Amino acid sequence: MRVSDLGEFGLIEYLRERFSLQEVGDDTACVELGSEKILLTCDSLLEGRHFLLSYPMSSVGWKGVSATVSDIVANGGRPLYLLITLLLPDVEIKKIEELYEGMTKACEFYGARIVGGNIVKSQNFGIDLFGLGVAKRFVGRGSAKVGDGVFVSxxxxxxxxGLELLLMEKRQYEDFELRLIxxxxRPTARIDYVGHISKYANASMDISDGLASDIRHMAKRSGLSFQISKEKLPISRExxxxxxxxxxxxxxxxxxGGEDYQLLFTHSPEKVNPFLDMSQIGWVREGEGVFLDGEPLEELGFDHFRS
Known part of the structure; x- marks a missing residue:
């Protein structure tokens, strides 16, 4: 058996069961130190898989920090510190400077700090990020309740x-295309939702691999059925x-589509916040599986070993 036979998420489940890693399953690990709930997470961006060397390195840095922060935010936490491992071929120092410009600006925006890391020589350029945050209440993906509304930000x-437009390599892009790019x-982690998620959400995670994939994980971990409506999915004018x-x-x-870094969460429909850009796309019901307009949702979304 090879990794591709299991896929990314099948491998996670295999390791959880094989080595009794029952705490594994959310995008952050919550550990308690005294009265503090500490959230720990890690993420990676690798050249050729997540970005091209032709991309602005400042954007790669911003995106790496945002992806890491998004996991902390999705579980109801605030980011504090990051450690960065650089995977480096013999590139120009300017590229590394630009990378750190993006990462430090993102950290300033989110209220976090880079406090250390590591450097290793590599054939491909990449960054590996470890994030630490704190939460008043940990909100995982496996605690949805029957009767909850299903929401996205x-x-x-x-x-x-935006990725498809980039790969077209057009000589000139229209304004709406530039906004998608x-x-x-440069996605923005939804740190403006921390208070809402921490106070009201029963289950929460970020949308990094695509809604169809991520909602399936939430339904499975919660042991319930998620019923969503196509016409309720929020789509931009662009x-x-x-x-x-x-x-x-x-x-x-x-x-x-993956890498939106929006939030998927459930709670009572009465807890809607009119000052946040949240949309109710469905309901949590008894049963199993995910259904789109009453039909089983096709398995879509990103898997590192099957995409």
């Missing part, structure tokens, strides 16, 4: 469209325009 599918290169121009279905992007 922001809009979905923009990052995937920006959402791929994605609608992109889909119209290129003959695409924007809902496929909303379901399958």
């Amino acid at each position: 922001g809009t979905l599918g923009d990052s995937r469209a 920006e959402r791929h290169l 994605l609608y325009e992109f889909a119209k121009r290129h003959g695409k279905d924007p809902y496929v992007y909303a379901l399958k």
Whole structure:
């Protein structure tokens, strides 16, 4: 048996069961030190898999920090510190400076600090990030309750469209296309939701591998059925325009597109905050599985070993 036979998430489940790693399963690990709830997480961006050397390195740095912070935020925490491992071929120092400009600006935005790390020679350029945060209440992906509404923040599918536009390598992009590209290169972790998630959410995670993939993980960990509606999926004007121009279905992007770093969470429908850009896309019910307009949701989304 090879890793590709299991896939990324199958491998996680295999290791959990094989080595009794029952605390593994959320994007952050919550450990208690005295009265403090400490959230620990790690993430990686690798050249050729997550970015190209032609990308602005400051955007790669921003995105790496945002991806790490997003995991902490999704579980109800505030980011504090990061450790950075650099995986380096013999690149120009300027690229590393630009990378750190992006990372330090992102840290300033999120209220976190880089406090150390490591450097290793590598054939491919990459960064490995370890993040530490604190939470008043840990909110994992496996605690949804029957009767909860299913909510997402922001809009979905923009990052995937932005990536496709980048790969077109057009000589000139229109304004709406540049906005989609920006959402791929420089996503913003939803730190404005920390208070809401910490206070009201029963289950929460970020959308990094695509809604169709991530909601399946939440439903499985919660042991419940998630019923969502296609017409409720929040889609930006820019994605609608992109889909119209290129003959695409924007809902496929909303379901399958990864790296939006929006939040997927559940709580009582009465807890809606009108000052946040949250949309209710469905309900949590008794049973198992995820259903889109009453039909089983097709397995979509990103898997490192099957995508």
